[in-house]
Amino acid sequence: MKKSILTLVVGFSLLLAGLAQANERLFVYNWSEYMPEAVIALFEKETGIKVVYTTYDANEAMYARIRLLDGKGYDLIFPSTYYVDKMRKEGLLMPLNKELLPGLVHLDPSLLNKSYDPENRYSLPYLWGSTAIGVHAGLVDASKVTAFADLWKPEYKGRVMLTNDMREVFGLALHVLGYSGNSVKEAEIAAAYEKLRDLMPSLRLFAAENQKQVLLSGEAVIGAIWNGEAYMAAEENPDIRYVYPKEGAVFWVDSMAIPKGAANPEGAHRFINFILRPEIAKMITEEIGYATPNKAAKAFLSPEVASNPTVYPDAELVHNGEFQNDVGDAILIYQRYWERLKTGR
Structure with a gap:
């Protein structure tokens, strides 16, 4: 009897955990036409996290909304370099937890540790x-x-x-x-x-x-x-x-950053690390035509993209x-x- 009760309790706990993950949402705020739908679908399938994806058409619009909401409402944003600098100085960004980002090793060092974000405490390059x-x-x-x-x-x-x-x-x-x-x-x-x-x-x-x-x-x-x-x-x-x-x-360089009031920073770190995978970074560049800062991904790009001066001058x-x-x-x-x-x- 005790064993049956224990089994039921464990099973119920696992069910609740599964439901919680199934109901987890990640609010992403990005530029228009700046991420393939297939990337979002793969992340959702792998993690069970529902991505709520909305877009903006200018840094000014993104900044105004994040400031109005005092860094709340979104879990991941994609500001350009000079707005990373502005927003970190204004306390609108959350420091990154590098322990949750093993994919950092794939990034090109020449695009890291810039004056707009020394030591990349608040941001990582997404595309340039x-x-x-x-x-x-x-x-x-x-x-x-x-x-x-x-x-x-x-x-x-x-x-x-x-x-x-x-x-x-x-x-x-x-x-x-x-x-x-x-x-x-x-x-x-x-x-x-x-x-x-x-x-x-x-x-x-x-x-x-x-x-x-x-x-x-x-x-x-x-x-x-x-x-x-x-x-x-x-x-x-x-x-x-x-x-x-x-x-x-x-x-320019557009970066990934987490607003200070993000409700799901752990999910944001998971999505950032997902994007840092060479195969995912490759998918993004080959579909939308912007250069990846991921040096491992660049080695796997198709010759038509890697040698295209529109993408890589x-x-x-x-x-x-x-x-x-x-x-x-x-x-x-x-x-x-x-x-x-x-x-x-």
């Missing part, structure tokens, strides 16, 4: 990439496009696309003017604003979630675009070309470009001029 020029070669002569400055050419009036990203848009204008895309000088940022005002009559739209479709449809024939969007567009139509401008492309192109950095309080200057640009004032 560039913002350069997308051109629909079926509609315009792509051989004449060599620089960001070409966006201002009168023949493209009303047919130009820009990303809906403040730092990228100002970065390309700063590059055209010969300044650093990380400038903190108001005079230079103001000059970039004036330069961008001159471009507004040519602008078709600021695109965030649908860049590839804008080019594929011909709604815009040229414009600033993320390399992964250009990669996916070229998969559908080889006439879509990705051009690294002579002024230098804008390079050569060292000279990277050297000629510039990675985004935190600009400190100067971000307020950018925000002021960005609002003026978007509202036409």
